[in-house]
Amino acid sequence: MESYGLSMAAAGIVPTYDSLAINSYGRVASAAFIVYDYSITFDKEVEMFWQDMYSKKKLTGATALFLVNRYLVLILRIANLVGFVPMTDQKCALATRVALAFTLLQYIPWAAFAAMRAYALSRNKPLSALILVLSMTTTGINMSLFPFGFTGYVDPIFGCTVIDPIPLKLSRT
Numbered sequence: 388m389e390s391y392g393l394s395m396a397a398a399g400i401v402p403t404y405d406s407l408a409i410n411s412y413g414r415v416a417s418a419a420f421i422v423y424d425y426s427i428t429f430d431k432e433v434e435m436f437w438q439d440m441y442s443k444k445k446l447t448g449a450t451a452l453f454l455v456n457r458y459l460v461l462i463l464r465i466a467n468l469v470g471f472v473p474m475t476d477q478k479c480a481l482a483t484r485v486a487l488a489f490t491l492l493q494y495i496p497w498a499a500f501a502a503m504r505a506y507a508l509s510r511n512k513p514l515s516a517l518i519l520v521l522s523m524t525t526t527g528i529n530m531s532l533f534p535f536g537f538t539g540y541v542d543p544i545f546g547c548t549v550i551d552p553i554p555l556k557l558s559r560t
Contacts, residue, residue: 407545411471418464425461432457452503456496463489470547476540479547483539491526498522 436450466486474482502519506512535552542548 404544407542407548411545414464414467414470418468421461421464425457448503452496452499456493456500459489459493459496463493470539470545472546474541474547479539479541482547483549484533484537487529487532487537491529494523494526494529498526 436453440446440450463486466482466489469482470479470486498519501522502515505518506515509515532552537550537552539547539549
């Protein structure tokens with residue numbers, strides 16, 4: 388009967404390993420794709436945003452929104468790759484919190500863009516404010532991960548891995 392329990396435990400490890408492997412492959416692939424995309428479009432970015440910004444000595448809202456949106460994604464992809472570097476559990480916990488912070492920061496330019504788009508189409512400030520507030524709820528809700536003890540641990544195979552602190556019962560409701 389003991390061997391049956393051991394085989395059941397081993398059977399549970401396989402899906403976990405597969406999930407972590409797929410997650411790791413996805414992190415590397417998405418980072419490679421983002422870096423490739425940024426490298427082939429950087430000349431156009433300089434031409435359309437950087438040169439205009441330096442020639443007029445003025446940063447417009449549209450330029451700021453574009454640059455924040457563009458570089459937050461790049462920073463997040465790099466932060467996700469840091470997990471593959473050998474580190475202590477304390478540094479891993481810090482790295483996962485920083486990655487979560489950049490993940491949450493991504494929603495802010497998206498919310499601002501949605502509100503600006505609504506204002507451009509309707510010229511209705513209360514509607515734009517409502518869209519901004521509703522778009523920011525994702526950030527507010529996901530910030531609840533910090534008090535739950537969102538952290539990470541160093542896995543010998545996959546490196547720094549996130550520990551989901553939310554109980555399964557709570558995440559299903």
